[in-house]
Amino acid sequence: MELGDRGYPIVIGSGLLDDADTIKTFVRNKLAYQQVCVVTNETIAPIYMEQLRSSLTGLQVETCILPDGEKYKNLDTLNQIFTCLLQTKFNRKACLVALGGGVVGDMTGFAAACYQRGIDFIQIPTTLLSQVDSSVGGKTGVNHVLGKNMIGAFKQPKSVVIDIDVLSTLPAAEFAAGMAEVIKYGLIWDQDFFTWLEQNAGALKALEPRALTFAIQKSCEIKAGIVAEDETEQGLRAILNLGHTFGHAIETHAGYGVWLHGQAVAVGMRMAIRMSNWLNESLGEELEARLVRLLEVFELPVYPPDGMNRDDFLTHMAVDKKNLNADIRLVLLDKLGQARVTSEYPMSTLNRLIDSFIGQS
Numbered sequence: 261m262e263l264g265d266r267g268y269p270i271v272i273g274s275g276l277l278d279d280a281d282t283i284k285t286f287v288r289n290k291l292a293y294q295q296v297c298v299v300t301n302e303t304i305a306p307i308y309m310e311q312l313r314s315s316l317t318g319l320q321v322e323t324c325i326l327p328d329g330e331k332y333k334n335l336d337t338l339n340q341i342f343t344c345l346l347q348t349k350f351n352r353k354a355c356l357v358a359l360g361g362g363v364v365g366d367m368t369g370f371a372a373a374c375y376q377r378g379i380d381f382i383q384i385p386t387t388l389l390s391q392v393d394s395s396v397g398g399k400t401g402v403n404h405v406l407g408k409n410m411i412g413a414f415k416q417p418k419s420v421v422i423d424i425d426v427l428s429t430l431p432a433a434e435f436a437a438g439m440a441e442v443i444k445y446g447l448i449w450d451q452d453f454f455t456w457l458e459q460n461a462g463a464l465k466a467l468e469p470r471a472l473t474f475a476i477q478k479s480c481e482i483k484a485g486i487v488a489e490d491e492t493e494q495g496l497r498a499i500l501n502l503g504h505t506f507g508h509a510i511e512t513h514a515g516y517g518v519w520l521h522g523q524a525v526a527v528g529m530r531m532a533i534r535m536s537n538w539l540n541e542s543l544g545e546e547l548e549a550r551l552v553r554l555l556e557v558f559e560l561p562v563y564p565p566d567g568m569n570r571d572d573f574l575t576h577m578a579v580d581k582k583n584l585n586a587d588i589r590l591v592l593l594d595k596l597g598q599a600r601v602t603s604e605y606p607m608s609t610l611n612r613l614i615d616s617f618i619g620q621s
C-alpha cells in the first residue's frame with residue numbers, strides 16, 4: 261500500500277497464520293514489539309487464536325476477546341479494549357493485532373488510533389470482505405446509535421497479513437458477500453479482472469487457493485491504488501461506493517443485519533449498471549446480464565426484497581451519509597472498468613429504474 265512513509269506491506273498466501281517466519285517478519289523482528297495484544301471475538305478465538313499464539317512465542321501476548329456482531333461495534337466495546345490494555349500495562353511501544361472480520365478490524369484500528377494517542381496495529385483479516393476491503397485503506401471506527409461508522413479515525417496499519425486458509429471456516433453467505441465487493445472492483449476499475457472473475461468463478465467458489473490468492477491480491481491492489489490517490493475521500497475514493505447507495509437503502513429497509521452488506525451491494529450494483537446503460541447506451545445491455553450470471557454463481561441476490569417500493573428506496577437513499585446535499589449521488593459506469601460519481605441525471609430516470617425492479621423478485 262503506497263502512502264509515503266505510512267505505506268505498508270500486504271502479504272497474501274496459504275498457511276500464514278502458523279507460519280512463524282511470516283509472522284516474525286511482519287509482526288516481530290521488523291517492528292520489534294515487546295507487547296502484542298490480539299483483539300478478536302468469541303467466534304474466531306477458539307478456531308484461530310492458538311495457531312497465531314504459537315507464532316508469537318517469546319513476546320508478551322495478551323488476548324482481548326470481544327462479543328461477536330455488528331451490534332457490539334460501539335464505544336462500550338471499544339472501552340473493553342482500552343481496559344484490557346490498561347490492565348496489562350501496555351505502553352506506547354505495544355502493538356495491537358486485529359484477528360477477525362471488518363467489525364474486529366475497524367474497532368481494533370480505532371483503539372490503536374486512540375490508545376495513548378496512537379500505537380501501531382496490524383491486520384489479520386479473517387473474512388473475505390475484510391481481506392479485500394476493510395483491512396485496506398485505513399478507515400477505522402465504531403457505530404453510534406444515530407449512525408453507522410460515525411465515530412472513527414483514519415489510521416493505517418503497519419502490515420496486513422492475509423491467510424486465505426481461514427476462509428474455509430467462513431459461512432458461505434459471508435464469503436459470497438465478500439465476492440460482491442471483489443466483483444465491484446472489476447466493474448469500476450479493471451475490465452480484464454471482471455472477465456477473469458467470470459472465467460474463474462467456479463474455482464473461487466470452490467476456494468481454489470491460486471484463484472483466491474489472485475482475486476484477493478488484485479482487489480487489494482485496486483483498492484490501495486484508489487485510496488492512495490484519495491486517502492481522505494475527497495473525490496475518486498467515492499467510486500468504491502458503486503451499488504452502495506441502492507444497497508444501503510435495501511439494508512436499512514430490511515433492518516440492519518437481515519441482509520448482509522455484500523448481498524445488498526450485489527443488487528445495488530445491478531441497479532447502477534442498468535441505470536448506467538439507460539443514460540449511456542454504448543455500455544450495452546449485455547453487461548447487466550453478465551453481472552447477473554456472475555452474482556448468481558455465488559448465490560448472491562439480484563432483486564431487491566419483496567414489498568420494497570419506490571418511496572422506500574428514495575427515502576433511504578436521500579439520507580445516505582455519502583450524499584453531500586439533497587441530490588442523490590450515484591456511482592455510474594461510463595464503460596466496463598470505468599466509473600464516475602454524479603448527481604446529474606433526470607430524476608424521472610431514477611424513478612423509472614426503481615420501478616423496473618419493484619415486484620420482480
Ligand SMILES: NC(=O)c1ccc[n+]([C@@H]2O[C@H](COP(=O)([O-])OP(=O)(O)OC[C@H]3O[C@@H](n4cnc5c(N)ncnc54)[C@H](O)[C@@H]3O)[C@@H](O)[C@H]2O)c1
Pocket residue numbers: 301303304328329330333360361362363364366386387388389390393394395396397398399400409426427428429430431434
Ligand atoms: N474500514 C473500512 O473501510 C470498511 C469497509 C467495509 C466494511 N467495513 C466494516 O466491516 C464490517 C463488516 O465486516 P465483515 O463482513 O468482515 O463482518 P464481521 O466482522 O461481522 O464478520 C462476519 C461474521 O463472520 C465471523 N467470522 C469472521 N471470520 C471467520 C472465519 N474465518 N471463520 C468463521 N467465522 C468467521 C465473524 O465472527 C462474524 O460472525 C462492518 O462493520 C463494516 O462497517 C469497514
Ligand SMILES: [Zn+2]
Pocket residue numbers: 441504521525
Ligand atoms: Zn461495501
